Amino acid sequence: MYKYDNYDQAMVDARVAEFRDQVKRRLAGEMTEDQFKPLRLMNGLYLQLHAYMLRVAIPYGTLDSRQMRMLAHIARKYDRDYGHFTTRQNIQYNWIKLEECGDLLEELASVEMHAIQTSGNCIRNISSDQYAGAAADEVTDPRPWAELLRQWSTFHPEFSYLPRKFKIAVIASPEDRAAMRLHDIGLELVKKDGELGARVFVGGGMGRTPMIAPEINSFVKADDLLSYIEACLRVYNRYGRRDNIYKARIKILVHEIGADAYRAQVEEEFAHVKALGIDPPLAELERIAVFFDLPEPIQSEVRHSREGGDPSPDHSIDAIVQEIDSRLRGGDDWGAFETWVKQNVKPHKAPGYAIVNISLKPIGGIPGDASSSQMEVMADLAEKYGFDELRVTHAQNIVLPHVAKRDLYTVWQALSEAGLANANLDLISDIIACPGLDYCSLANARSIPVAQKISKRFGNLDRQRDLGELKLKISGCINACGHHHAGHIGILGVDRKGVENYQLTFGGSGAQDVSIGKIIGPGFDEDGVVDAVEKATEVYTRLREGEERFIDTYRRVGLEPFKEAIYG
Amino acid sequence: MVEPAQGGAWPRYRDDEVAEQPSVTLDAFLDQSNAGAVRLEPDDDARRLIPHLGRLSLIEIAFPKYRDGRGYSSARILREAGYIGELRAQGDVLVDQIAFMRRCGFDSFAPEGSLNPEAVERALAVYPHAYQGAADGAQAIWKLRHG
Structure with a gap:
């Protein structure tokens, strides 16, 4: 760290x-x-x-x-x-x-934390992959790059009064766990001829005009990155729209002038900015990267497995379950533990370790909320069993990225006692929801009660696991803080003549198969939208083929069968 | 720093004489080659001045609303192009924007409202360092780290 x-x-x-x-x-x-x-x-x-x-x-x-x-x-x-x-x-x-x-x-x-640039029309907190450093599929740990960007963007004198807020995400895996292309700038670190650099995507976002960021550059070298991003921002600061708050994000600029014209302007500005000497030497990135080195016991395992100890380690979850101490199998709680491992634990790049996801989505709870004592339990577990690291995910959950497989059971027990062993990662009750009208002055409708009702309706874990991965996301207004555009099922709360009304969208995704959901038809009241979601899952279970997820079936069969069941 | 002269700018961080002539609009300046002072609106392209910087002693950049940050980029572009004359921020300029404006190359200010001198000094002294290079010559923190 x-x-x-x-x-x-x-x-x-x-x-x-x-x-x-x-x-x-x-x-x-x-x-x-x-x-x-x-x-x-x-x-x-x-x-x-x-x-x-x-x-x-x-x-x-x-x-x-x-x-x-x-x-x-x-x-x-x-x-x-x-x-x-x-x-x-x-x-x-x-x-x-x-x-x-x-x-x-x-x-x-006093603990190296702050609230700098967490709002306002400036460059916001840089987001990244919650499995960074632990994921088997990453080309490098993206966080040193994110930290470099954090420092560059902090109190940036030119970009503190932008047309609108500005969000940057950095990932380094082909699997996108950070909704990278739905950011103002998304960076995917890649290797080209042995050298690390960034693919740069600009102009993604949600809000009232959702857009997927087009690729603006296929490879920007590490020691050109800040100049390149500075050029991207300067073009935006100068030409982004300021006449209408709803058209002020960079996605509108890129969309209106076109990705090619935007790219040309950035290239021109980059040629100029590069001469200013604002890029730190690679030694600065290296200085930062040292802080993110894997803990020594994990590093030596990774080295060992790479050096031929195990030519093709089995990274599957079944393999993790197989390796768990067989003495636990007879216990009363084996079933619940095994389910949690299968649902919430992910393979780690080091064979003896695993990634633990702590779901903050108890059935009927408020998505993303944690009590003080729950935070302390998570902190204790990280300190004792997780090399002192925790992550927050964009899906409003917590991750312990480096847990030894032999400690999984102990960790699970402690989480269970704290009400934190919800085995629903990526299932229908693992809902993203904005605070909505219960808190937010921008909201048109409440989000939390809808999330709670859906979570209860699908409370049975076997039923949820049968439905498989199903990302459901709820926003209480068009600003889309609840990422409804990126939900396999999205719910958007609107105000219709003073009454809360909920529109349903299908087919969105914030992952590498990124897509924007489409509104399926007229909206519903609070209970109506819960019923409609349930009907949609019934259509899915009837029509699915093989290992298809909800979104795969929807993409294959289209909207009609769902519409018929819901409105028919 | 001195108290404002009649019609002048304050605060001003230059030792030379204040330009006497009134500034003209960008279009007027580009038409009328003898003006030495020009005023840029937020949507004016500062780069159009680059061929003429040598004969300008004052460039005034308008901030009709403090939230409109285009003038920060205009200022940097002019400094990056080598402009060494007076660069003035005029309009809705508040004490809490002065430090960023200084970093972008502004060296004089003509705020619509009055500024409290103590508050200005305090605002300029808040940050001991800067994370990034800009137009003010401050060494970025990464430079301090790597010597």
């Missing part, structure tokens, strides 16, 4: 002092709310329906046990004993008092 040096710490400490001063001036009436707004927004502080909401950055979703404990402490001391993990791999607190913000940020800074 990255550790701050004196420079990093000084920058964060300076921000705390600055924001303390800004809050003081606001409270003293020296600043109007309108003047304060952009300043607090660059510190992740929103004024919501009931209170201030603070969003804390978790860069590329990586944190250690000390930081997770601090998040628990913040929840207990400054909020109502819980926090909400977000689709940007951050955490937000819903009941914050403005006058306590300075103290809160100071506590965060």
